[in-house]
Amino acid sequence: MNYQKQSHLSAKHAGIYIHIPFCIKKCPYCDFYSISELSLKEPFILALLKEIELRSDTDLVVDTIYFGGGTPSLLTSEELEKILSAVAKNFKLASSKSLADKVSENLQITFEVNPGSLNPNKIKDGSLSRYNYLKEIKKIGVNRLSIGVQSFDNNKLNFLKRVHSSDDAQKTILSARDAGFDDIGFDLIYGLPDERQNLWLNDLNSALEYSPEHLSCYMLSYEPETPMFRAYKRGYITPLDDESVASLFRLTSKYLTANSFCHYEVSNFASSYEHQSKHNKKYWQMVKYLGFGPSAHSYNGQSERFWNIKSVEKYILMVNQGRLPIAEKEILTDNQRLIEYTMVGLRTEKGVELKYFKGLKGLNSVIDEIKQRAWGEEEECPTDGDRLRLTPDGWLFLDTITRWFVDLIEK
Ligand code: SF4
Known part of the structure; x- marks a missing residue:
């Protein structure tokens, strides 16, 4: 994938x-x-x-x-x-x-x-x-x-x-x-x-x-x-x-x-x-953003993200020493990125593109379950491929639905 x-x-x-x-x-x-x-x-x-x-x-x-x-x-x-x-x-x-x-x-x-x-x-x-x-x-x-x-x-x-x-x-x-x-x-x-x-x-x-x-x-x-x-x-x-x-x-x-x-x-x-x-x-949409100031997060749009130190005093000190005030850096694996994509994508009206989940065992039954409960709908999109988007009722169960996807991805 x-x-x-x-x-x-x-x-x-x-x-x-x-x-x-x-x-x-x-x-x-x-x-x-x-x-x-x-x-x-x-x-x-x-x-x-x-x-x-x-x-x-x-x-x-x-x-x-x-x-x-x-x-x-x-x-x-x-x-x-x-x-x-x-x-x-x-x-x-x-x-x-x-x-x-x-x-x-x-x-x-x-x-x-x-x-x-x-x-x-x-x-x-x-x-x-x-x-x-x-x-x-x-x-x-x-x-x-x-x-x-x-x-x-x-x-x-x-x-x-x-x-x-x-x-x-x-x-x-x-x-x-x-x-x-x-x-x-x-x-x-x-x-x-x-x-x-x-x-x-x-x-x-x-x-x-x-x-x-x-x-x-x-x-x-x-x-x-x-x-x-x-x-x-x-x-x-x-x-x-x-x-x-x-x-x-x-x-x-x-x-x-x-x-x-x-x-x-x-x-x-x-x-x-x-x-x-x-x-x-x-x-x-998981595109590139740069965060400045204490506690701000940055993401390179690919697999790297980091966040700044959560202290104004330490932030000032580090920057004045010519150092980037980074608290932690994280390199995301493909699976972690897919999980993030699921978490943030399902929050939006556009939902997620199903092609990224292709081949995951159990995917169809998760989608059927979501549709049966009227928590979401599948939408055909000629340009981007099929999408799954949640209804407002589905948004109320966002954590549960995300968990179902995470289980499929981590299986
Ligand atoms: S503490 Fe500050 S940032 Fe937080 S809600 Fe109040 S005004 Fe906003």
Whole structure:
């Protein structure tokens, strides 16, 4: 089986992820790496610029840049400009225009915005409005915003211990539109203890009032080593039961598709194909991406991947010594790559190409089982060959289905 053929994008194209590892306050459910020691921001940015330089490859065409975290909106517009300039200097941007004029449909630059930690200048001295901050980052080149709304309900936001209110989120959305952003997504969370359908529907309706181009709807999960996980283990929190969470998931899919959104990945919905996350699709299609900053992951689109050290202090130290801040490197075997392909492919509306599983003993009975349970369907595709794609009901059993495939691959 030549699994290598599955990557049809040029090896000279890549996405860049930049991890900004700072948050004003840690949310109790979050397991992304970030710290609240903002005094390290300045040395971190110098180190980040250096890491970008150390990994320079001016032949590599970058067509997506994603600022995630942590809280990218803690960056000043000057800091953001320095980072983007370093990327432009050390890689080839997929744009024929100059850096100052690089808002181009060929280059998607996404910036995560926290409605409560936006505009650090304002936090400092109250001199800059949300609108001006967003206008500035748009001018620098950001052409897509991912706003961490989470909910429009203040009780939900309080439970999640977010630093922002529903009002902050709404003002941020309106400022973003005023600043000229026409590609805006919201992150929303559902499945809180006792959350009923009507409460979640209110959230969805509030979101739709602002006509977002993209919605990421995540089920609240209790990640090990988070304060929320500990509270659950100690009995202070009773998670919503599985059946209620499943019905909220089904409701989300039905409601948003009825409102013209495309459910293109388990948790992601877009108002049109152009508004899907070009960057996140690189992860699901297993194409090349480079991650910069502490804890960021990189993948060469073939068999090698590595991830950076999960410590701002060590990251700064290593980069300042001229060393790549790599924590670990992994070479994937063909089987491991096929398993990864299954895991990420089945998450998406396109599913997986069945030709990569050809010859696996028991494949037909797994496919029949999936079809019988209405968890997925086989689709004939004249160009790529037959595919298996899961239905939203199948997505609810993604772990089980993936396990079936893993068993076939490892047999
Ligand atoms: S603001 Fe975002 S990254 Fe920071 S702790 Fe909260 S959820 Fe995590």
